[in-house]
Amino acid sequence: MTKKTSLKDIAQTVGVSTALVSYVLNNQKENRINKLVAKKIREVANELNYRPNQIARSLKTNKTYTIGLVVADISNPFSSSLARIIEDEADKHNYTVLFGSSDEKPGKAQKLISTLLNRQVDGLLIFPSEGSEVQLAELQKQGIPFVLIDRYFPELKTNYVALDNFGAIHKAMQHLIDSGYQRIGMVTFDTSLFNLNERKRGYLEALKGNKIPFRKTWLKELKLDVSSNEITKAVDELLTGTKPVDAILFASNRLALYGLQQINRLHLRVPEQVAVVSIDQAESYNLFHTPITYIKQPLLEMGQLATKILLESIKKNNTTTQANLEGELIIKESTRPIDD
Amino acid sequence: MTKKTSLKDIAQTVGVSTALVSYVLNNQKENRINKLVAKKIREVANELNYRPNQIARSLKTNKTYTIGLVVADISNPFSSSLARIIEDEADKHNYTVLFGSSDEKPGKAQKLISTLLNRQVDGLLIFPSEGSEVQLAELQKQGIPFVLIDRYFPELKTNYVALDNFGAIHKAMQHLIDSGYQRIGMVTFDTSLFNLNERKRGYLEALKGNKIPFRKTWLKELKLDVSSNEITKAVDELLTGTKPVDAILFASNRLALYGLQQINRLHLRVPEQVAVVSIDQAESYNLFHTPITYIKQPLLEMGQLATKILLESIKKNNTTTQANLEGELIIKESTRPIDD
DNA sequence: CTGAAAGCGCTTACAG
DNA sequence: CTGAAAGCGCTTACAG
Numbered sequence: 163m164t165k166k167t168s169l170k171d172i173a174q175t176v177g178v179s180t181a182l183v184s185y186v187l188n189n190q191k192e193n194r195i196n197k198l199v200a201k202k203i204r205e206v207a208n209e210l211n212y213r214p215n216q217i218a219r220s221l222k223t224n225k226t227y228t229i230g231l232v233v234a235d236i237s238n239p240f241s242s243s244l245a246r247i248i249e250d251e252a253d254k255h256n257y258t259v260l261f262g263s264s265d266e267k268p269g270k271a272q273k274l275i276s277t278l279l280n281r282q283v284d285g286l287l288i289f290p291s292e293g294s295e296v297q298l299a300e301l302q303k304q305g306i307p308f309v310l311i312d313r314y315f316p317e318l319k320t321n322y323v324a325l326d327n328f329g330a331i332h333k334a335m336q337h338l339i340d341s342g343y344q345r346i347g348m349v350t351f352d353t354s355l356f357n358l359n360e361r362k363r364g365y366l367e368a369l370k371g372n373k374i375p376f377r378k379t380w381l382k383e384l385k386l387d388v389s390s391n392e393i394t395k396a397v398d399e400l401l402t403g404t405k406p407v408d409a410i411l412f413a414s415n416r417l418a419l420y421g422l423q424q425i426n427r428l429h430l431r432v433p434e435q436v437a438v439v440s441i442d443q444a445e446s447y448n449l450f451h452t453p454i455t456y457i458k459q460p461l462l463e464m465g466q467l468a469t470k471i472l473l474e475s476i477k478k479n480n481t482t483t484q485a486n487l488e489g490e491l492i493i494k495e496s497t498r499p500i501d502d
Numbered sequence: 503m504t505k506k507t508s509l510k511d512i513a514q515t516v517g518v519s520t521a522l523v524s525y526v527l528n529n530q531k532e533n534r535i536n537k538l539v540a541k542k543i544r545e546v547a548n549e550l551n552y553r554p555n556q557i558a559r560s561l562k563t564n565k566t567y568t569i570g571l572v573v574a575d576i577s578n579p580f581s582s583s584l585a586r587i588i589e590d591e592a593d594k595h596n597y598t599v600l601f602g603s604s605d606e607k608p609g610k611a612q613k614l615i616s617t618l619l620n621r622q623v624d625g626l627l628i629f630p631s632e633g634s635e636v637q638l639a640e641l642q643k644q645g646i647p648f649v650l651i652d653r654y655f656p657e658l659k660t661n662y663v664a665l666d667n668f669g670a671i672h673k674a675m676q677h678l679i680d681s682g683y684q685r686i687g688m689v690t691f692d693t694s695l696f697n698l699n700e701r702k703r704g705y706l707e708a709l710k711g712n713k714i715p716f717r718k719t720w721l722k723e724l725k726l727d728v729s730s731n732e733i734t735k736a737v738d739e740l741l742t743g744t745k746p747v748d749a750i751l752f753a754s755n756r757l758a759l760y761g762l763q764q765i766n767r768l769h770l771r772v773p774e775q776v777a778v779v780s781i782d783q784a785e786s787y788n789l790f791h792t793p794i795t796y797i798k799q800p801l802l803e804m805g806q807l808a809t810k811i812l813l814e815s816i817k818k819n820n821t822t823t824q825a826n827l828e829g830e831l832i833i834k835e836s837t838r839p840i841d842d
Numbered sequence: 843c844t845g846a847a848a849g850c851g852c853t854t855a856c857a858g
Numbered sequence: 859c860t861g862a863a864a865g866c867g868c869t870t871a872c873a874g
Contacts, residue, residue: 211644213619213620214620215561215622216620216621217557217560217561217566217622218561220557221558221561226621228600228621235586236576236586236589237579237583239577239579241582242577242578242582242585245577245582245601246575246603249601249602250603253602258621259601260598260599261585261589262593263586263589276553277598279553280553280554280555281556281566281568281598282556282557419785419788419789422789423789426791445786446759447789448766449759449762449763449766449786449787450789451791
């Protein structure tokens with residue numbers, strides 16, 4: 163590799179100081195610099211194919227214009243869709259994104275965050291995993307700007323952007339009940355994460371509000387890193403007992419993906435034999451014979467808002483912003499009213 | 503934010519030089535350093551919650567342990583799956599990944615690569631877009647280590663890892679023809695990218711080899727950034743003419759996703775009325791009523807190999823590695839033989 | 843209008 | 859076994 167050209171090289175060629183070159187190339191003190199000298203400097207910079215060394219600049223300015231993104235798994239469509247939105251929003255402000263997957267493991271998240279901080283990211287966007295409260299509190303103590311996405315901890319006063327899960331599920335449940343479904347099952351996660359539990363609460367409250375006695379066989383709580391087989395099994399149990407459910411609410415697109423496959427395997431008609439609602443849109447739902455009713459998360463808003471809050475927080479680290487965004491219920495054929 | 507602790511802080515507290523602290527914390531010259539002093543240094547580093555500043559180290563060592571990943575769109579499952587594999591492989595070697603999406607636009611890719619290089623990434627993993635030959639040749643001239651993924655330019659002697667598209671499509675075509683299909687349509691891309699055109703070549707060669715005269719209405723060539731509506735329209739044309747095709751080969755999972763939806767909308771039975779093969783697996787194909795025959799790309803191998811080649815290339819930039827990996831044809835119900 | 847100089851936080855060849 | 863010192867490529871307060 164031929165040696166990279168530095169400010170010094172340009173300075174020498176033009177016959178000025180590196181300070182001057184720096185000022186010109188950063189468009190600073192423009193009115194005070196000789197136009198001809200400035201022009202010459204730009205020309206030489208171009209000729210020598212000058213690339214500012216952002217590392218050196220960062221060391222001096224203590225800013226890297228890089229944000230760290232910690233997702234559960236970048237190959238999950240929810241994460242990668244948000245990653246794309248975050249990338250675009252960050253780019254508008256000349257920020258670049260370093261990413262890593264935590265696999266829902268606090269230990270891995272910890273190591274990842276540490277690596278990102280060693281690289282002096284200006285701030286972090288985190289999909290936090292269960293049990294990471296202590297880590298996050300520590301980050302907060304160190305004054306590192308960060309915003310949580312999708313999940314949060316009510317006991318921590320941190321920035322976050324999440325879905326109003328209670329409201330979203332409650333809305334979906336009311337819709338199912340209004341459409342005549344009575345034996346409604348739910349496949350969700352067994353987790354200590356507050357806002358995921360809000361999904362369960364939305365489910366239970368909706369039953370109660372409509373005076374439908376809850377049966378515990380209707381609720382399937384699976385681990386966050388549940389295998390596809392376990393999802394299949396849970397759905398199978400909901401649908402094949404002596405008193406099968408007449409509707410299922412899936413709490414994530416991955417749960418729905420495998421759940422719908424099992425419904426196919428059981429040759430059940432949707433919605434005649436079982437109605438279906440899912441949280442999270444997925445283009446692939448359209449491959450299912452019956453279009454699926456789902457709760458649309460405002461991904462664009464979530465990603466943009468989270469990024470904006472982070473960049474604000476990097477500039478002046480004082481306010482805390484917490485956003486619970488509303489989900490939209492998109493009604494399709496999979497929840498057609500029963501008496502149609 | 504409280505001031506971060508530096509090597510100097512530790513050195514002062516312990517009462518030694520920063521050099522010594524650096525040696526100890528990097529486990530260098532271990533045998534020559536007083537064990538007690540070393541122990542003390544480590545203790546103090548811990549107490550002060552020392553984080554090595556990777557930026558400063560990078561400036562000195564000229565290595566960032568960061569690789570840049572340029573994909574077409576991180577929210578595309580193909581990209582994000584590979585991103586995950588790359589992340590994991592990079593992490594094994596203590597590398598972190600900076601990413602960006604080019605949207606198939608050379609201009610955007612150029613800007614992205616420039617940004618990544620300013621950040622002094624040690625090397626690049628690139629899903630190149632059409633028309634980026636000149637850029638890549640320039641990178642090569644500058645001696646910057648990079649590996650192309652998924653696509654490549656035969657006129658450039660660069661590292662690359664791609665699918666043997668000709669072989670994969672040829673294999674799929676032979677399977678369709680052997681299964682009794684005769685009027686086989688293909689939905690692929692209209693591009694100058696060499697190895698995507700290999701898909702078209704595989705299609706045409708297979709027809710010729712089996713003495714099936716090609717009709718140009720069977721071949722739909724769409725732009726790389728084609729809209730869902732245009733995909734729908736192309737599939738509609740293949741299926742609703744006076745002489746509709748009896749099988750369709752989709753050259754990407756996005757094409758298949760929208761194509762299958764149109765097949766649903768037309769209420770066509772698969773494979774009785776139209777057989778289907780797709781390149782790229784997608785978990786979501788399983789939502790379709792008939793399981794889809796597809797060409798499985800060796801994603802794990804592709805991602806790992808590309809990353810390994812890059813890291814090798816970063817170490818000593820001399821050999822060029824080019825890999826055309828074989829795809830596996832996974833036969834499902836959507837191509838059941840006609841006389842069954 | 844321009845330059846000399848200090849310094850960001852490390853690493854490392856050299857000297858002792 | 860340990861330290862003084864140079865230097866990576868920038869930025870910027872200060873002086874002129």
